[in-house]
Amino acid sequence: MIDLHCHILPGVDDGAQTIDDSIEMAKKAVSQGITHLMCTPHHNNGKYFNPAQQIITRVNDLQKVLDQNGIPLTLIEGQEVRITGSLLEDIRNQEILFTDLENTYVLIEFPSGDVPEYSEQLFFELMSNGHIPVIVHPERNAIFRNHPNRLMPFLDMGVLTQLTAPSIVGVFGKDIQKTAKLMLKHNMLYMVASDAHNLRHRTFLLREAYEEIRKIGGARMIEEMQQMTKDLVNGDKVVCPEYKAIKESRFKFF
Numbered sequence: 001m002i003d004l005h006c007h008i009l010p011g012v013d014d015g016a017q018t019i020d021d022s023i024e025m026a027k028k029a030v031s032q033g034i035t036h037l038m039c040t041p042h043h044n045n046g047k048y049f050n051p052a053q054q055i056i057t058r059v060n061d062l063q064k065v066l067d068q069n070g071i072p073l074t075l076i077e078g079q080e081v082r083i084t085g086s087l088l089e090d091i092r093n094q095e096i097l098f099t100d101l102e103n104t105y106v107l108i109e110f111p112s113g114d115v116p117e118y119s120e121q122l123f124f125e126l127m128s129n130g131h132i133p134v135i136v137h138p139e140r141n142a143i144f145r146n147h148p149n150r151l152m153p154f155l156d157m158g159v160l161t162q163l164t165a166p167s168i169v170g171v172f173g174k175d176i177q178k179t180a181k182l183m184l185k186h187n188m189l190y191m192v193a194s195d196a197h198n199l200r201h202r203t204f205l206l207r208e209a210y211e212e213i214r215k216i217g218g219a220r221m222i223e224e225m226q227q228m229t230k231d232l233v234n235g236d237k238v239v240c241p242e243y244k245a246i247k248e249s250r251f252k253f254f
Contacts, residue, residue: 005193100235
């Protein structure tokens with residue numbers, strides 16, 4: 001199983017703080033059935049700055065430690081990139097890591113309470129240059145949570161989405177869990193990742209998340225999500241499910 005989003009690198013953001021933290025997280029990931037894990041520290045979010053080359057070096061260093069400890073987990077370089085107006089320039093300056101070696105798919109984080117006005121234009125420019133944005137945990141964004149159909153213009157463009165496992169399990173509260181389930185039922189969330197930060201409050205819940213997803217979309221939804229995750233790592237073309245709008249009355253209680 002592939003985990004596309006995890007903060008396992010030590011001392012670079014609000015995830016693992018020490019190498020021992022990273023080792024314990026790796027062991028937990030393996031116990032969940034995860035074989036390949038993308039290291040995605042926060043980048044350019046106003047607090048953390050983790051450009052590509054630094055991450056590549058740190059991932060290589062951590063992989064050596066895991067190998068020395070006999071932990072059967074393959075690490076992949078990545079980033080959780082905050083949306084900014086300078087993103088295209090950052091890509092040209094080779095500061096951005098994509099999920100694949102062909103620089104096709106990039107994990108994009110929105111501010112928790114906002115969808116910047118320039119987002120659609122930026123995504124259009126990204127896609128015109130062959131880069132496909134992946135909006136991470138839209139179910140946790142206040143705008144999308146209150147108005148899930150605000151996702152549709154992005155989905156219409158071909159932008160992808162990634163659900164965070166704790167959201168569907170209920171770790172972030174009932175409102176976010178309800179939003180995640182509603183989005184899943186309407187095929188607005190295309191894949192799931194752990195977004196694990198530590199083993200105390202933000203641990204790996206990928207296996208538990210897939211069980212909740214099974215209740216909504218059955219084995220087929222799980223297979224499609226896992227295939228898309230694999231496609232993102234390989235840089236292959238993805239097949240998106242047919243999404244549909246949510247009736248306004250369904251989410252007014254948020």
